[in-house]
Amino acid sequence: ETGVTQTPRHLVMGMTNKKSLKCEQHLGHNAMYWYKQSAKKPLELMFVYSLEERVENNSVPSRFSPECPNSSHLFLHLHTLQPEDSALYLCASSPVLPGREQYFGPGTRLTVT
Amino acid sequence: DQQVKQNSPSLSVQEGRISILNCDYTNSMFDYFLWYKKYPAEGPTFLISISSIKDKNEDGRFTVFLNKSAKHLSLHIVPSQPGDSAVYFCAASGKGGGGADGLTFGKGTHLIIQP
Numbered sequence: 001e002t003g004v005t006q007t008p009r010h011l012v013m014g015m016t017n018k019k020s021l022k023c024e025q026h027l028g029h030n031a032m033y034w035y036k037q038s039a040k041k042p043l044e045l046m047f048v049y050s051l052e053e054r055v056e057n058n059s060v061p062s063r064f065s066p067e068c069p070n071s072s073h074l075f076l077h078l079h080t081l082q083p084e085d086s087a088l089y090l091c092a093s094s095p096v097l098p099g100r101e102q103y104f105g106p107g108t109r110l111t112v113t
Numbered sequence: 114d115q116q117v118k119q120n121s122p123s124l125s126v127q128e129g130r131i132s133i134l135n136c137d138y139t140n141s142m143f144d145y146f147l148w149y150k151k152y153p154a155e156g157p158t159f160l161i162s163i164s165s166i167k168d169k170n171e172d173g174r175f176t177v178f179l180n181k182s183a184k185h186l187s188l189h190i191v192p193s194q195p196g197d198s199a200v201y202f203c204a205a206s207g208k209g210g211g212g213a214d215g216l217t218f219g220k221g222t223h224l225i226i227q228p
Contacts, residue, residue, distance in 0.1 A: 058215070102159070102216060104157045
């Protein structure tokens with residue numbers, strides 16, 4: 001596999017469910033990111049990890065919980081989400097910080113019912 | 114408050130002609146600018162970038178122009194090809210932008226190349 005992969009590609013969950021989004025990068029990069037893209041809005045940065053340490057948290061609600069067990073994997077744990085959290089969630093990586101040219105995965109389309 | 118603005122949600126250009134996509138920004142702390150291209154069901158892919166110390170960067174059919182005094186950048190694609198049909202995102206980086214290490218994106222412009 002090459003580049004940045006994300007699973008699942010589509011997810012439908014109820015407001016009381018707990019689910020996780022997974023991202024894996026095969027580029028040997030040291031920084032990873034979570035972005036959210038809601039309808040008719042620009043991509044919004046959620047979290048930044050560098051060498052498995054969180055360096056940024058852009059005022060994201062606690063119902064979103066990131067985890068970076070190693071420099072190749074990034075998770076976004078979801079619990080008690082709201083319908084307005086329905087969006088495309090994109091993972092990205094970059095060789096180092098600051099992440100100028102970032103490489104994106106295909107995204108997970110999340111629908112909260 | 115949107116710091117990176119792409120005011121044209123869509124743009125239609127005839128094949129072979131020049132496509133010009135525009136982007137404005139408000140934060141003077143931005144010092145690096147990028148264009149990404151996105152096809153449906155795929156993540157954005159990096160296209161071209163420019164540092165604030167330059168006013169032009171060219172890569173094949175793609176040229177990005179930066180006007181710092183106007184806080185404006187543009188992407189020129191010439192000649193336009195059918196495969197260029199995609200959504201194009203302008204992004205910016207720098208202290209005080211989307212965080213120290215992230216990117217601040219515009220909403221995107223959907224470019225449609227007509228045969």
